[in-house]
Amino acid sequence: MIEIIQISRGGSGGVTGAKILADAAMHEDKFGYSQAIPKYGSERRGAAVEAYVRFDNKPIRLHSPVYDADHALVLDESLIDRIDFEKVSKDGVVIVNCTKIPEQFKGSGRKIALVDATRISQELGLVLSGFTLVNMTMLGAFAKGTEIVSIENLVKAIQEFWGEKRAPKNVEAAKRAFEETKVVIA
Amino acid sequence: MIEIIQISRGGSGGVTGAKILADAAMHEDKFGYSQAIPKYGSERRGAAVEAYVRFDNKPIRLHSPVYDADHALVLDESLIDRIDFEKVSKDGVVIVNCTKIPEQFKGSGRKIALVDATRISQELGLVLSGFTLVNMTMLGAFAKGTEIVSIENLVKAIQEFWGEKRAPKNVEAAKRAFEETKVVIA
Amino acid sequence: MTKLVVQFDKKSMTGNDAAAYAALYAKPKVIAVYPITPQTTIIEKLSQYVDEGKLDAEFVIVESEHSALAACMGAAWSGVRTFTATSSQGLLYMAENVFWSGYGRLPIVMPVVNRCLAPGWSIYQDLQDSMAFRDAGWIQIYTKNNQEVFDTVLQGFRIAEDKKIALPFMPCLDGFVISHTTAQVNLPNAEDSFNFVGEYSDPVIEVDTENPWIFGGLVGPEKFNKDRKDLMEAMERAKKKIVNMNKEFGEYFGRTYGNGLVEVYGDDVADLTIVSMGTIAEETQDAVDLLKEEGLSVNELRIRTFRPFPEKDIAEFAKKNNKFLVIDRSVSFGHDGQLRIETEAVLKRNNIDTPVEGRIMGLGGEDVPYTKITATAKEVLKE
Amino acid sequence: MTKLVVQFDKKSMTGNDAAAYAALYAKPKVIAVYPITPQTTIIEKLSQYVDEGKLDAEFVIVESEHSALAACMGAAWSGVRTFTATSSQGLLYMAENVFWSGYGRLPIVMPVVNRCLAPGWSIYQDLQDSMAFRDAGWIQIYTKNNQEVFDTVLQGFRIAEDKKIALPFMPCLDGFVISHTTAQVNLPNAEDSFNFVGEYSDPVIEVDTENPWIFGGLVGPEKFNKDRKDLMEAMERAKKKIVNMNKEFGEYFGRTYGNGLVEVYGDDVADLTIVSMGTIAEETQDAVDLLKEEGLSVNELRIRTFRPFPEKDIAEFAKKNNKFLVIDRSVSFGHDGQLRIETEAVLKRNNIDTPVEGRIMGLGGEDVPYTKITATAKEVLKE
Amino acid sequence: MKVTQKDLLNIPKKALLKGHFACAGCGSALAFRHAIGSVADKVILVVPASCASVYQGGGKGASFNVPTINTAFAASDAVASGVQRAMKMKGKEDVKVVVWGGDGSGADIGIATEIGACDRQENILHVMYSNNVYGNTGGQRSGDTMIGAITATTPQGNTTPRKMVPFILMANNARYVATATVAYMEDLVTKFKKAISMEGFKFMQIDSPCPPNWRSDSADSIKIARLAVQTGIWPLFEWDRDTGQAIISRPSQKYVDKENRLPITDWSSLQGRTKSMTKEQLQNLEFDTDRQWSFLKKFL
Amino acid sequence: MKVTQKDLLNIPKKALLKGHFACAGCGSALAFRHAIGSVADKVILVVPASCASVYQGGGKGASFNVPTINTAFAASDAVASGVQRAMKMKGKEDVKVVVWGGDGSGADIGIATEIGACDRQENILHVMYSNNVYGNTGGQRSGDTMIGAITATTPQGNTTPRKMVPFILMANNARYVATATVAYMEDLVTKFKKAISMEGFKFMQIDSPCPPNWRSDSADSIKIARLAVQTGIWPLFEWDRDTGQAIISRPSQKYVDKENRLPITDWSSLQGRTKSMTKEQLQNLEFDTDRQWSFLKKFL
């Protein structure tokens, strides 16, 4: 089983992103089963929101949050400190929405996937009431950084979720991120 | 234990009468304990209403209606048939609001206490919205007929219940009935 | 509490009158009311007391039971003694606030005049209504007669308002057979009664303009569990309190009800123990005597306090006895009578072999005379 | 029912989506809704279906839960299929109608998305809400995951609408951990699903202008007891129906849940049996595997159907096993966890010696990971 | 469309069978007899807890000769909504759904449900027969109790003004609102038939004398109800959303002018609940009556 | 008694502490800050389930700097009644009890409780901040939702007219009824202070923009609220039982005359929930607005 923790800000589409990531993993032959658990609270725009995603090759029977993640998805750089990286596997990937290795990770030896998701999303007009929707973009970065879901299945999941009309921009965001993401060792 | 069944019409004060009879028995040295159970239903003015009274010399722990009564109080002659006299002790007294032995009892050998309660009450102005209140009157008849509560204790109970202002008429009704009641063997 | 030689006045009154007297004597400051048969005469009496100036209280005639209890809750949060009463559909209609008062630890005293639940429409007695609220964090005592109604309502204020308890209190009385039945009550005078209850001077909770705190707001799982744990513990403490209160009441007024939690009638050991609540339990006492006269060995364990559930007391009594017959006047549909279920559970938990039979009787006002009880007991004895 | 080779579409969706799909496929004619977290997304989905013309139903947006269920009751009395959903405070607020639907034998399907009860305010999961209605004459099935939500809601219509049953049906799903969690559901297509449920063509009850009868009017004790007895018996019949439905569903869709009433996981006999409901029960399956790997002998008995309570199934399983550990996610304050109490009761009733331990966990959304379950199991095994 | 006494005589249906459980002289039962009787069939009644749940019968049979669903006290308008919606889905849109309830449900515990149904513009008619008290439970104050009236919970007389449900529903955009009284039966039935023929949420409030709770002579039921109109205490009117206008009904027209009204004591002296009203109470009742008229006049 | 901006500046109390849980641009929080802040102390708040039960805080501390009792959704006016009665018994009649709740409790589930408290003339002030939806549960239709507005339960736009709670309470004899908006804060606080100084049941409805549910830019909150007044959608007025008269408040006076109103689209185009309204929906909204004005005019 692969376990992922995601942190985002209310309004940036994190909950939807986690769901679509789970959808994509379902399409992967090596998984087939997945789970996305948003941690509900006062999900105000701008406030930090956690979500957990699991992939597995058999039905998942856990219902708890992810305590020890394999990978971490950080949709907003300023939220890095909200995650306890002690509990995130050193062998996993941390996917962060920023252009250079954040201070916190320097020298950690961690595999970091960097992407300027905010810029990509904004360029594609993925902005809703002032909030930049970086969720799909970050999924592209996740695909690239972890290589555990293919961009094809990700695109499929995005298309299924958003439907014909709204999919293209979102697919584009994921694809561009997939291309632009740089994986580095911190 | 002495058990009494009473039948009356809604509006004629039967429920109150049963309660006051219980009060009177409480004052009797030989009892001290009593109970009055009105049988609730659709207690419309004019509709038949049963009530049960028990006297005892120790606290009464029964909560059921009286099934086998010692005495029966019938506040309205037309209701006689509503009582199953098979279950009323042949040694007890049936107190009926009428002037002569009702057909039903003729030849039964029962002790019947007869009183024209309606007239007495009406003469005393005990009428409320068209209904003649025969309850206190019938208690007088009960005292006379059964001799198990004294007229003194009955008067005491009536006075306590009705208070200074409203007691006199009611006391008068009971007393007059006590005098006028005729006990006969049917 | 100073002991007094308390004077009694033996009076005959209905069970509802007895409840109203106890409320009158405890001097609640806010009373909120909504009528429902067979509770109505309690609130009608209180409205008279207030109207006649015998009771200095705010009397709030609300538009529903939901609001009746809500108004009491507002008063309880404000740190004053408060009272209401209800029954059946009314209890259901205030359900959200019933739980709110329990989990919110508001020391409200609310007699429930037991009546069955619709449909069909029926105003008669069974215990389905209050039993449905056994999870709600209320103390529940099921009374057997008019005297106990008075005594229990009076005790209720002190139990509920104890800071270590801080739980709402629900004295239960069978509709009609207690509520509307006249019987004797040894009524202490108002002063002695009030002395026993005492002033509610140190409220368990009190909203205060000087201290702008927030009551009942958002909580996370940790705080949530802390509060619920305290509620469970308060229920345990309530057991002790009820026992002590019963004792103290006995010293003061000369009457007790078993140990406050359960009451044994008849011999300490018998072939069959009838376990029940409410008026059926009192009627059972006559049945026990009768069976004894017939040479049968039957005693009774009356469950007076159903919440908190007197696990120890039941287990101990069961240990000594040979067979239990539990009479339920309510059902958890899809399983069994609630009293039977819980009695079985505690016997199981305490590894007690005494077998338990169960009978459901008296739903919807069906009469349960002692003759029926004796017949059932004989039937069970024969098995 | 003709057997079909049913085609599935594996989809990921939330538990609430699964409930909404099942409702959509069953084609209820009247849906009444009132929002409450975490139930809201069910009704929002349905409003979309209706708006988009996917579902031909009257969609009644009412002003409270009391009215939501009331509107469904009106529709049920009129002989049409009907649906609503609620949670927590909403369930409490409709309490009077919950009992009314149960005792009135109205075949309404109403998922309850389990959430704890206030105060303090919390929107997280435990089972306190639906457990509080275990007396109300509803069938209650506690689901363990999204797939079971879909399957159970679908089955619910047929169980409820069976004339011999005629009871309202409450599928329960844990708030958030099911309701808002995305996971895979094998979704049959709309047609196959509807074929399974069938048209509601022979209503259990139907008000009719040609036959001016009166529904739910005044009754005396005799009729009252007759109706309640039939309700008890209907619950017994419901057990069979649930078992058969589970089987038939299996034939049709290839999935079953134990025997419909309970589900065993792991070995048939073990040193310790964990008994629980809802998602804790599914998480327990991972715990069981883990403990086995560690060489410990632990199995699981999941109580799927809580009402009617599967006495026989529990007793039989207990007879073979050595110790029960019941995990409750709710409490009857002043006694213990409800599942523990009832499990103990049936063991007692069936003279089964297997000891029963109880733990209350996961109130107010407290997380219960399998690690906690394994730790507790070990603790209990050591005792 | 105006119903005459002749129409009443040709009542299409015996809606209320003889030998029912209403008290002698009950206004509510009388209103039922004519109103429900006026619509031969295709009517479903929804009845909340009230005297109507008693006088409909029980045991072996029912006095209501129309299909009737009994509901919890606060549930009737929502149950009625569900019935109406179901009928619509069944293609039986010609079935009329009528709530027949008291002032306890209509003005107090059930008012949220009622306003909700009105807000949704449910196609139902709510008839609130008002005896101004909780009759079924023995006569406690309701929100519709007159100022000064003695009830079981207001032994010295009620102190709060009447909750004017018709006005509340006018403010809430009901399709049709009307008051009526058993004393003017033709007017009552006219309004009932009109209401039932309209689409949307309709409401009628009926002055329904209640001898045991009004402590009045049962023979006086009609007389008292008539006096309520003549003293101005019970204004008869109709209000139609389409016009936004209220119309004072014939029997009340004369009493729009306060000068013409009979003294309130003509009405109050016939009832035990009001006959000992103090001067102040009488004044307050008059004041509340004036308030109602002045509200009403704004809509003329 | 008219509050000026100066008075606002000298706000006596920080009622709403910084760092609270309201969304950015929340009108309800803004109204709270000034209204509750204007009465230094001796206030007890009663808050039903709503966004206010969230933005008041939780966990370790509260943003509300006033004693607050949280209640079940439909219970607040009755709880408030109990608090007020208790205060009276404690001799603390100077304590003002204020219900601060949303349109869900105020217009729907809690309206029976509210009307009940009004009927009893409880000495409390009910402030219903209206974001026209069930905000706390994610934006479902409430009885106060505008015609045509998209909500989570009306994806094609709401179809029913607004439940005008102020009118309902005028019909029910409240002591004082007023509407207000965060766009005209001085007017709002003036009314709040006036209301709180009166005896009896007072009610205020406040237009409270809600960016997430209105799908509007948080920066536009005040602008949209102002446009609601300028388009006539949100008439500002006061009604006093003593006079029986309504007064149109200054900011709305110009818009009594329909001619002067801005087109509704000025308002609707700024919000995702309304910007795609069809012509018919716009007409219906206009129609409902006219209905409100015409009701109101009867009381001028």
Place this chain on the structure above:
Amino acid sequence: MTEGPSSPILPPMEGSAGRTGDWRTLKPVVDPELCIRCNICWKFCPDNAIYRADREKDQAISYDYEYCKGCGICAEECPKEAITMVLEGD
């Protein structure tokens, strides 16, 4: 609904409250001579216990004493005072 659940369902029936004529203390008696067949009494009887007068057949009203509760409304409302309330049994 033949095999439906056991729940409280009732058919319409005359006399569901029994012979309500028994409730009477006073009994209305009409004087056919005074009666002008206006049927006002019929209209106001809450118990439907009056048989309509028929102008064409020149028939006065009559009573269904089995159910008349004796409320007295008919007597009170008769414009011709054609009805008298007499003591039951007299």
Place this chain on the structure above:
Amino acid sequence: MTEGPSSPILPPMEGSAGRTGDWRTLKPVVDPELCIRCNICWKFCPDNAIYRADREKDQAISYDYEYCKGCGICAEECPKEAITMVLEGD
């Protein structure tokens, strides 16, 4: 209420929702030159995150960025367009 029951009771506290300044994407910046100290922005801030302008001390408004959520109302409502919303971090 020291020994009272364990029930949810909270004291008032600044920052009960945490450092809500974090929620911001756009940040309001005032140009003190343009600011006429009218305090309209202060009035309309739902987060009370503006320090009042002081006409007497000729001080423009300033911000409490720890709590300002960046809603933009102040910028929108400023009659002098003295406030600009800039990207957070820029």
